[in-house]
Amino acid sequence: MHLLVFILTTFLFCSSGISGGKVLVFPLDGSHWVNMKVLVEELHARGHNVTVIVPSNSWYINKTSPYYNSLIIPMTDGFDEFFFESLLSKLIQIQKEGASLWKIIKMELEISIRFSEFHYHMCRMIIRIFDDTNLMKSFQDSKYDLVLTDPVTGGGMLLAHRLGLPLVYNVRWTLQGEGHFAIAPSPLSYVPFPGAQLTDKMSFIERLRNVFTYLFAMFQVSVVISHNYKIVCQRYFGHDIDIFTLLQGADIWLMRNDFVFEFPRPTMPNVVYMGGFQCKPPKPLPTDLEEFVQSSGEHGVIIMSLGTLFGELPHDITEEIAAAFAQLPQKVIWRHIGKRPASLGNNTLLVKWMPQNDLLGHPKTRVFVAHGGTNGVQEAIYHGVPIVGLPLVFDQPDNLSRMKAKGVAKIVDIATMDRNTFLQAVQEVLHDPSYRMKMQHLSRLHRDQPMKPLDRAMFWIEFVMRHKGAAHLRTESYKMPWYVYHSVDVIAVLFAFVSLVVKKHYRVIHVFFL
Template sequence: MAGGGVWLRGAAAGLVLSLCLVVSCRAGKLLVIPADGSHWTGMKPLVEELGRRGNQVVVVIPEVSGSLGPSEHTITLTYPVPYTRTQLQTIQRANLDTIMASDTSNDISRMWSYYQTLTVLRNYTRNNCDSLLSNQDMMQTLREQAFDLMLTDPFLPCGSIIADSFNIPAVYFLRGIPCGLDDRAAQCPTPPSYVPRFHSGNTDDMDFLGRLKNMMMYSLESYLCTLMFARFDKLTSRYLEKDITYRELLGDGAIWLLRYDYSFEYPKPRMPNMVNIGGINCGKRAPLPPDLQEFVDESGEDGFVVFTLGSLVSQMPEERAKQFFDAFSRIPQRVVWRYTGVVPENAPANVRVMKWLPQNDLLGHPKVKAFITHGGTHGIYEGICNGVPMVMLPLFGDQDDNVHRMAVRGVGEVLSVFDVTSDKLVEALNKVINDKSYKEKMLKLSTVHKDRPIEPLDLAVFWTEFVMRHGGANHLRPAAHDLNWIQYHSLDVFALLLTIVLTVVMVTVKCCKVCFRKCCGMIWTMKMKSE
């Protein structure tokens, strides 16, 4: 039992699950298959809120995971996986090493490293899904519950596969899928002339070379993604016993809940079943633990700085950490740092290191002056929401692009974590804290972000419950899903029109030639006769 939630281990929990669901008689029955890591951080508030509002929420997670765990107002069910916690940590560590060792000097190399990392992660999630799908007891138990809806993160494929197999509508919760598979699956146009591709280093304002690069990145990522999602495609068609790709399966999703907001993202076309819920993780704030509250309250006029590199990275090589400690000793602000590595003996007194920190609660404190972040979307939204200027040290994945978006808006400075020095750190921190333009721009962005007709969490709950009430959202499904690539782009129509035009031109030219010849012939004969 966790909070107001129920926590059941293993497939044998099926009977208990049935009892739990039969006893209660509530609004709707949801099956939730979340993704691990920071993905769960975003989805958890929605899952808990759905449970709190009276829905029956069953969350299915692997027995071994990074961040997944019990949640309130839900029933959590675990299934066995063919790896131990140590093995999982080894994979994560290896991935981190790949990232840290990667050459980040150019976009192609960064993209390659990203896709290498992702392929490892994808194989892990695929195996994970395989464990669930082949767990016949668990699948049977779930099938019997006759859920109304699947709420899932399409970063891993089992949610969509199970939704199709159980014949229930799916609602997706995500920021995006690598290589823009979300836009492709939802039939959403993303013109490469002004929608910057990830890892291109572009903004939405591109010159000719920028657009050329964007187009090439688009083609390259299409190719890489075909490789990367091949195993998902296989799993999908094998389990569903039909010839279908993962992209096609995703296209059946009723609603896409996207952690998307234009205070952070570039404006681009959307589809009717895409709902923007960017900033969903910034809604609630809790009081700080007393000792931490005291530490930040007493930071004086200089205030304090929050520093975290996300849920995956809580330490760094000792030499690099020293640069940070050194930098912090040279600024008047106090620092709250999520860090589990070695603390040097002469660590400055203004630094408080913690194994975990309440990021959003700290960023909401009136004395916070700056936020040192790796540029994950959760952190960035919390920074925007609380109006805190940032010093950003991107590590991998979408973080490079995220921080670039913030930097061009003038609300933060970017440093490379791979060659950071205490001088660079001090300079960047002093800049974002003392140059008022960073704070002003961030406050403006924050005001726009928070000025919305309905809170993201309420919107996400509404659309999830809408799909349950109506058994889907078919009226929002574009007919583009019924067309193939050639039909969608009207290439067959153009081909016919071109054929007609060419035929008309050719026939006209032929006729002209024949007429010309006849005329010439007649003139020739007349000339001959006159001679």
């Protein structure tokens, strides 16, 4: 009898694990898909049914997969490899003009124009989805439990609101900038705004710079973002709903960093930290790669990758990098797409793809030359490998400035460097033991937690499924007018009251002494 009860209980438990929820994923292409794919595959492994919205011109997102069902949306323009190659080429050209205010203005203007176009195409995609009656009916009939999205675009939050579904973010950046600044109190006196490349210990001049950087970024958001989404919101939701209200109304924010990377700052109950969730112990390398690594002997290996968005640098820069590598006794594995540099040394292996996580976890890896994307920085922290940074654009300079402040990275200006400056930077990180020691300390801090970041992310996604949202964790402060949020009305009334009392007593005192 007891055996029968045990078997039935086990069967029911296993059945409940298999019959998972239904998740609708609205992803962003490129490197953002690399980390979203980790969540998708883990959801599938846990028995959940996942449907991914895939633009027809997708760059990294496969249209067929054993891990998810695809919903292909026709698209001809927007976010692709050419978008980033042309942007990078233009920005490096501007950077080479030298340091000046005009250079900064030109760079920000170029980025603003490109991203205004990007959000315009995203809004066209959303309109196409909303106007497709059959597609919208299929969404309703599918009875999804939640929408999982990357809030760099407004597509996922608009669709979740239209369908009345709980919303979970895979987030570091949003339409409004860095995720914390969109939801949590962020005092500019000690919370550095991304882009300012500051720490949490600022002088007066640095605090002034922090405030101006923040104000300029908010101006950019209003110019680049708002007008594109305003049309969509008014067309489908009326004048009372705007994109930033929808942005702040998500149930759970799965934040792709943690306080090993981030400076201490205020946060919110529905912000869940999963920094390094894509990291894992290294697997054995392919035989040919392992032989190359082992041939490095006691000198070890340097690996270089500029991530998924920027595979190819201008030819003159790659020649300088290759010439610097050729002077080192270490072996180099370089993810490089494009023309083979003429100055390439015998110690350097060019590859179009590399098992980055496995190489970073290899005991012979000494230095990681990287552009400073969030994924790469988190993997370097996880494996304890110091960084030589070549920041290109977006969050990369700020990510690397944080690593520099923690003593684990050396930054090189890619627009002005030559083989000598690059070689000196690599040699400094190789031979100064403090870089590796401090990075290994960060690695120990990152790993010393009661629950793996990926398991934590899965728990909260499934929590939202079980409870149809997480409203009890979500602040309603975003619905307040700015003057109520900052208590300007209360301060004004108190000031008026104090002024009235002072004025009344002043008259009494004045009459008494006269």
